[in-house]
Structures are given as structure tokens and as C-alpha cells.
Amino acid sequence: MHLLRGLALSLLAGTSLAVPGHNVKKSADKPAKYALKEPPLTTPWTDDVGTNPWPEYPRPQMQRSQWQNLNGIWQYENASSLNDVERPPFGQNLAQEVLVPFCLESGLSGIQGDYNLYSWYSNSFKVPSDWDGQSILLNFEAVDYEATVFVNGKKVGFNRGGYFRFTVDVTEHVKCGQENELLVFVHDPTDSGDYVIPIGKQTLRQSHIFYTPCSGIWKSVWLESAPENHITRLDLDANMHGQGKLFFSRSILNVTVHTTAANTTSNVHVTVHDNGKVVKTHSGPTNQPFQFNVDSPELWSPDSPKLYQVTVKMGKDEIQSYTGFRTISKGEVEGVVRPLLNGEFIFMFGTLDQGFWPDGIYTPPTKEAMVYDLKVLKKLGFNMLRKHIKVENELFYQACDELGLLVIQDMPALRPLQSTTNPSTCVSTTILPDPQQQAEFSRQLELLVNQHKSFPSIATWIIYNEGWGQITSYYPEFGLTAMVKQLDPTRLVDSTTGWFDHGAGDFSDNHHYSDPQCGTPFYSTDSSPFDPTRIGFQGEFGGLGNNVSIEHLWNNQASINTINQTYEIDATLAAWNYRSHILLSELQNQVRLFSCCGGVWTQTTDVEGEVNGLMTYDRRLQRFDEGQWKSDIQGLYNAAAARSNATTSTP
Ligand SMILES: *[C@@H]1O[C@H](CO)[C@@H](O)[C@H](O)[C@H]1NC(C)=O
Ligand SMILES: *[C@@H]1O[C@H](CO)[C@@H](O)[C@H](O)[C@H]1NC(C)=O
Ligand SMILES: *[C@@H]1O[C@H](CO)[C@@H](O)[C@H](O)[C@H]1NC(C)=O
Ligand SMILES: *[C@@H]1O[C@H](CO)[C@@H](O)[C@H](O)[C@H]1NC(C)=O
Numbered sequence: 001m002h003l004l005r006g007l008a009l010s011l012l013a014g015t016s017l018a019v020p021g022h023n024v025k026k027s028a029d030k031p032a033k034y035a036l037k038e039p040p041l042t043t044p045w046t047d048d049v050g051t052n053p054w055p056e057y058p059r060p061q062m063q064r065s066q067w068q069n070l071n072g073i074w075q076y077e078n079a080s081s082l083n084d085v086e087r088p089p090f091g092q093n094l095a096q097e098v099l100v101p102f103c104l105e106s107g108l109s110g111i112q113g114d115y116n117l118y119s120w121y122s123n124s125f126k127v128p129s130d131w132d133g134q135s136i137l138l139n140f141e142a143v144d145y146e147a148t149v150f151v152n153g154k155k156v157g158f159n160r161g162g163y164f165r166f167t168v169d170v171t172e173h174v175k176c177g178q179e180n181e182l183l184v185f186v187h188d189p190t191d192s193g194d195y196v197i198p199i200g201k202q203t204l205r206q207s208h209i210f211y212t213p214c215s216g217i218w219k220s221v222w223l224e225s226a227p228e229n230h231i232t233r234l235d236l237d238a239n240m241h242g243q244g245k246l247f248f249s250r251s252i253l254n255v256t257v258h259t260t261a262a263n264t265t266s267n268v269h270v271t272v273h274d275n276g277k278v279v280k281t282h283s284g285p286t287n288q289p290f291q292f293n294v295d296s297p298e299l300w301s302p303d304s305p306k307l308y309q310v311t312v313k314m315g316k317d318e319i320q321s322y323t324g325f326r327t328i329s330k331g332e333v334e335g336v337v338r339p340l341l342n343g344e345f346i347f348m349f350g351t352l353d354q355g356f357w358p359d360g361i362y363t364p365p366t367k368e369a370m371v372y373d374l375k376v377l378k379k380l381g382f383n384m385l386r387k388h389i390k391v392e393n394e395l396f397y398q399a400c401d402e403l404g405l406l407v408i409q410d411m412p413a414l415r416p417l418q419s420t421t422n423p424s425t426c427v428s429t430t431i432l433p434d435p436q437q438q439a440e441f442s443r444q445l446e447l448l449v450n451q452h453k454s455f456p457s458i459a460t461w462i463i464y465n466e467g468w469g470q471i472t473s474y475y476p477e478f479g480l481t482a483m484v485k486q487l488d489p490t491r492l493v494d495s496t497t498g499w500f501d502h503g504a505g506d507f508s509d510n511h512h513y514s515d516p517q518c519g520t521p522f523y524s525t526d527s528s529p530f531d532p533t534r535i536g537f538q539g540e541f542g543g544l545g546n547n548v549s550i551e552h553l554w555n556n557q558a559s560i561n562t563i564n565q566t567y568e569i570d571a572t573l574a575a576w577n578y579r580s581h582i583l584l585s586e587l588q589n590q591v592r593l594f595s596c597c598g599g600v601w602t603q604t605t606d607v608e609g610e611v612n613g614l615m616t617y618d619r620r621l622q623r624f625d626e627g628q629w630k631s632d633i634q635g636l637y638n639a640a641a642a643r644s645n646a647t648t649s650t651p
């Protein structure tokens with residue numbers, strides 16, 4: 001029956017293929033026109049979005065010349081159950097227009113709905129005639145949480161995992177030079193029922209530090225053509241070989257070119273360029289790692305974020321990429337275990353960076369808006385950010401590579417240790433993953449690492465945040481840490497940031513509000529004592545609040561009512577900056593006296609009812625006294641430098 005319906009509908013779609021645009025739809029009812037829904041708070045970029053959002057090439061580390069952006073106005077309709085996927089509304093208008101790629105909960109999507117558990121999206125696209133004979137690849141940078149994709153009346157793909165890219169090869173299902181119908185069914189349970197899936201801070205029941213969820217398509221959707229035998233993934237690691245500047249001249253590029261082609265021994269040609277000048281060429285096999293030396297490259301660091309362009313050719317396929325030469329490791333410096341960048345102690349100091357936006361929720365309104373946050377951090381002297389239980393689009397990581405901001409990347413947390421209460425019995429139970437859910441968490445952690453391990457700015461992976469979703473009947477962080485180290489031997493792993501530390505990974509990471517307890521012999525009883533065999537780190541501290549007038553607040557009464565749960569409220573900006581100075585001075589003392597190797601200040605911006613950002617949620621107010629903050633941050637680096645008498649000196 002399914003097959004027959006598919007066939008009938010592709011014929012149906014076929015009859016209308018000559019009609020351009022959304023006219024392929026059969027329904028007489030036109031969808032409700034797209035209009036921005038006024039969100040509870042806007043940003044300076046809300047009105048810049050228009051109907052051609054995120055026009056940038058979305059995959060900076062694997063660029064092909066022929067591509068087409070599918071962002072823009074699509075159609076959307078709320079569905080009511082999982083069974084609806086069996087009845088795709090082929091050839092019909094859906095109820096409303098929607099702006100892709102903005103979460104359905106966002107004002108920018110034009111929907112601003114809630115409980116978007118089941119959704120239909122539709123669009124039509126024309127494949128350029130000159131792509132005929134090539135492979136046609138349909139790319140989704142992220143759809144939260146499960147997506148079933150139909151093209152011209154046929155199911156062509158399914159993906160699970162709300163933060164990661166997937167590609168559907170639609171070559172067999174599209175007609176070049178003609179309109180093709182695209183339908184996507186999305187199921188996003190978030191934390192409904194007994195689902196335990198990676199969601200980060202999203203919740204259907206917002207409360208202070210848990211925010212509006214994101215459902216549906218929330219990163220770019222695009223089409224590209226590639227030769228039939230093509231590259232599917234490129235892993236690049238440009239290390240500085242050895243542990244010091246003495247080994248400068250032996251930097252190694254480690255390359256794996258994953259392809260649809262059969263294994264070959266020397267079919268891949270790699271060229272490293274520096275602003276148009278060829279630095280090195282090398283040939284290697286497909287589908288397995290190979291290495292070659294590059295002589296005395298300029299190393300990448302936050303102070304000098306030098307990048308090299310990389311071209312990879314295989315047969316008729318050619319992609320453009322880039323890399324930066326640097327080595328992340330750990331080692332003992334003057335008797336203390338330290339994180340090292342290019343063989344030297346680097347004091348990593350950053351903010352908790354959650355990446356929420358009042359107008360786009362998980363989707364920044366524009367690239368300029370996204371990069372604005374990073375430039376503010378850079379200006380103040382932060383050399384790092386902790387990307388907190390969210391995965392950004394690839395242009396974010398590229399911006400960190402270019403600006404020189406190290407990234408500590410969290411795995412999006414499973415539903416936190418939040419109790420559900422059975423209304424009939426009033427019994428609360430804590431939800432933890434069952435073995436199947438745990439296996440899915442592990443599979444998605446693998447996706448996180450494999451899809452992002454070529455960004456030079458990423459320095460450390462975090463697996464668990466404050467025990468959320470962390471099974472304690474056995475210690476899964478040991479196995480997961482081993483898995484991450486095997487997938488990516490080039491970075492450090494902070495297995496558990498905050499709470500349940502059983503000794504896994506490279507860090508002994510304390511969370512404490514407001515004052516830090518970083519690598520110190522004193523600690524509060526909800527955290528573990530500092531373990532000197534690992535890197536002493538302050539994974540979160542600060543969180544100083546300062547309430548603002550209603551025009552800078554997320555204007556939702558339930559959220560406003562939670563503002564008084566902020567760890568500390570300082571009545572004036574002078575008080576807020578005074579308290580910031582005290583906390584940063586405390587951290588500096590812990591660097592001087594104890595084993596503190598870095599810290600994470602909560603947080604870059606306010607989010608909903610949390611008013612403790614360096615900036616307000618709309619990015620229109622900056623709370624920091626710039627001069628004072630710059631000098632306090634520099635003070636941390638100076639204190640660290642005084643303890644970091646380089647293990648290896650310059651030749
Ligand atoms: C979608 O439908 C569900 C019921 O199936 C409802 O609870 C929800 O409010 C609807 N959402 C929107 C955005 O219409
Ligand atoms: C090269 O990278 C692969 C995985 O990306 C890794 O398994 C291998 O150990 C690396 N080789 C060298 C010499 O660094
Ligand atoms: C191709 O090479 C990879 C890596 O060496 C190997 O795992 C895989 O089995 C090979 N595939 C074929 C078809 O030989
Ligand atoms: C914060 O300010 C808003 C108005 O801007 C006010 O409604 C709210 O009560 C204040 N909350 C606290 C805890 O000061």
C-alpha cells in the first residue's frame with residue numbers, strides 16, 4: 001500500500017513539475033503568509049533577517065563550488081502524532097509559511113509555537129540543469145530531533161539527533177531543471193513523556209536556568225552537486241610535532257579523506273596554501289589516515305590565529321578547506337599538571353557561552369550577530385569560551401578559528417536530574433537513560449567529535465555537565481572518555497564538569513558560585529576535592545546578577561518571576577563590577593597560590609530569567625567596565641605566566 005501511494009504521488013507530483021515555485025501544491029488553500037512574530041525581546045539584528053536568512057556557505061571546512069541554499073520561506077503545519085509520518089501531505093499546501101532555519105518556537109520563524117512535538121515542513125527546489133549526471137546531495141546542518149525526509153513522493157532519508165549534520169543522496173529521486181517537492185516530518189519530544197535524549201537547556205517546562213526549547217529545522221538546509229565518486233568527510237589535524245619550539249620545523253598534517261570511492265593508495269592530492277602561495281603538496285590514499293611534514297609553519301594560538309588553506313582533490317572532486325597548526329596536550333610545569341598549547345602552559349579563561357537568542361532561540365538571527373558575541377569576548381581578553389551543552393553551526397567554529405578563541409565543547413546534556421512527579425501518587429522519580437538511550441547518547445557523542453574534530457580552536461571535549469544524565473550505578477564516563485580519546489587523540493577530555501567526579505579524564509573540574517575554588521585545597525561538600533594528578537579547573541563560577549529595565553528583559557512573566565533565583569543580585573552596575581573584580585582577584589590568588597589552570601565565567605549573556613550576563617539577552621547593554629575587566633583578565637594570565645616558566649625554552 002505504501003509503495004502504491006508513493007508511486008501514485010510521484011506521478012501526481014510529476015504532472016505539476018512544470019509549474020514553478022509553490023504552485024506545485026494541489027490544495028486550493030494558500031498557506032498563511034510569513035510575518036515575523038514579535039518575540040518577547042528583540043536584538044539589534046532582528047530586523048536585518050528578512051526572508052533570505054543565513055545566505056553564507058554553511059560548511060567552511062569542505063567547500064564545493066556548486067551549491068544552492070534552501071533557506072527561506074517554506075510551508076509548515078503542526079501534526080498531531082508519530083503516526084502522521086505514514087500520511088505525508090504530498091502535493092498539498094500546508095497551513096502556514098515558516099522561515100527556515102529558525103526554530104519553530106522563535107519569533108523569527110513566524111510560528112512562535114510551543115509543544116511543537118510533531119511537524120510537517122515542505123518546500124520545492126529546482127536542481128540546475130547543468131548538475132545533470134552528478135550526485136545531488138541534500139544537506140541538513142541540523143534538525144531537532146528526528147527528521148524523515150521525502151522527495152517527490154518517496155521517503156529518502158531519516159535522521160535522529162538534534163545537533164548534527166546529515167546528508168541525503170537524492171540523485172535518484174530528483175529531476176534536473178525542474179521543480180522537486182521536499183517534505184520533512186519532524187518529531188521533537190524534548191523532555192516530554194519519559195524521553196531521555198540530548199537536549200541541553202531545552203525544556204517544555206521553562207524554569208529559570210532551563211529555557212524555551214528549539215524544534216525543527218534550525219541550521220541551514222542546502223543542496224550541492226558532486227562527482228559520483230566524492231569525498232564525504234575530511235579529517236584534518238595539523239599538529240606541531242613534539243612538545244616544544246625546538247621541534248618547530250617538523251609540524252605534521254594528519255589527513256583522512258573519507259570517500260564514496262573504493263580504497264586506493266595514492267588518489268588523494270592535498271595542497272596546503274598560505275594566502276595563495278603553495279606551501280606543500282602531497283598525495284595519499286583514500287579512506288585511511290596519512291601524514292606529511294610541513295616545514296616551519298606559523299603556529300596557531302589565540303594571540304596569533306594563523307590559518308592555512310587546504311585543497312583536496314580526488315578524481316573529479318575538489319574541495320577547499322583550512323587548518324591551523326597547533327598541539328593541545330597536558331604536562332607538568334614546575335610541579336603542577338597543566339594544559340599545554342604548543343608545549344607551553346596556557347591559562348584558558350572564557351565564558352559559559354550558551355548561544356541562546358531572544359529572536360531566534362537556538363538560531364542566531366544573522367552571522368554578524370553570532371560573531372558580535374565572540375568579538376566582545378575577544379575584546380575583553382578572553383582566550384576561550386565554553387560552548388555549553390549546545391552545538392553551533394560550523395561558521396561559529398570557523399569564527400573562533402579566525403578570531404583566536406579556544407573552544408571547550410560540551411556534549412549536549414541528556415535530560416537533567418529533574419524529577420517528574422506522578423500526579424496520582426505524587427511520587428517523584430529521577431529520569432536517567434536506559435541502556436538503549438545511553439547507547440544513543442554515546443552514538444551522538446561520536447557524531448559530535450567526528451563532525452567537529454577538524455576545527456583547530458576546539459581544545460577540549462566535555463562529556464557530562466553537573467551530573468545531568470550521568471548514570472552513577474556504574475561510571476559510564478570512563479568508557480566514553482576512552483571512546484572520545486580514540487576518535488580524537490589530539491585533544492583533552494573534561495569527562496565530568498561539576499559534581500560526580502570519579503577520576504575519569506584530564507581535568508579535576510569544580511563548579512562553584514559565586515566564588516571560585518579552582519585547584520585549591522578547600523572545596524565545598526557538593527564537589528570533589530581537587531585531584532593534583534589532573535588539571536585543576538573552574539568549570540563554572542561567577543553568575544553575578546543585575547536586574548535591568550523591562551525593555552532589556554525577556555518579557556515573559558513566568559521568567560521574570562524567576563529572576564530572584566539568580567545566585568546573587570547586585571543592585572547597581574558599580575556593585576556588579578566591584579563584585580566581578582573581587583571574584584576575578586580571588587581566582588588570580590588561586591592561580592598564584594594553588595593549582596588553578598583556567599576558568600569559565602558565567603556567562604556571556606543573560607538568558608530568559610537569568611540576568612547574569614556580561615551583556616543583556618538582547619545584547620543592547622554591556623554590564624562590564626571594560627578597562628577593569630581587561631586588566632583583571634590580564635592579571636590572570638600574568639599570574640599564570642609567573643608559574644609557567646616554560647618547560648622548553650626557545651631555541
Ligand atoms: C500542535 O498540536 C499540539 C497537539 O497535537 C498542540 O498541543 C500544540 O499546541 C500545537 N502547536 C502549535 C504550534 O500549533
Ligand atoms: C591520524 O588521525 C587518526 C584519526 O583521525 C588517528 O587515529 C591517528 O592516530 C593519527 N595519526 C597520527 C600519526 O597522528
Ligand atoms: C578501506 O580501508 C579502510 C581503512 O584501512 C578499511 O577499514 C576498509 O575495510 C577498506 N575497505 C575496503 C572495501 O577494502
Ligand atoms: C526585575 O526587574 C523587573 C522589571 O524590569 C521587575 O518586574 C522584577 O520584579 C525585578 N525582579 C527582581 C528580582 O528584582
Ligand SMILES: *[C@@H]1O[C@H](CO)[C@@H](O)[C@H](O)[C@H]1NC(C)=O
Nearest residue numbers: 557558560561562563564565
Ligand atoms: C521570587 O519571586 C516570586 C514571584 O515574584 C515569588 O513568588 C517567590 O517567593 C520569590 N522567591 C524568593 C526566594 O524570594
Ligand SMILES: *[C@@H]1O[C@H](CO)[C@@H](O)[C@H](O)[C@H]1NC(C)=O
Nearest residue numbers: 333334641642643644645646
Ligand atoms: C624559572 O626557571 C629558572 C631556571 O630553571 C629558575 O631559576 C626560576 O626560579 C624559575 N622561575 C619561576 C617563576 O618559577
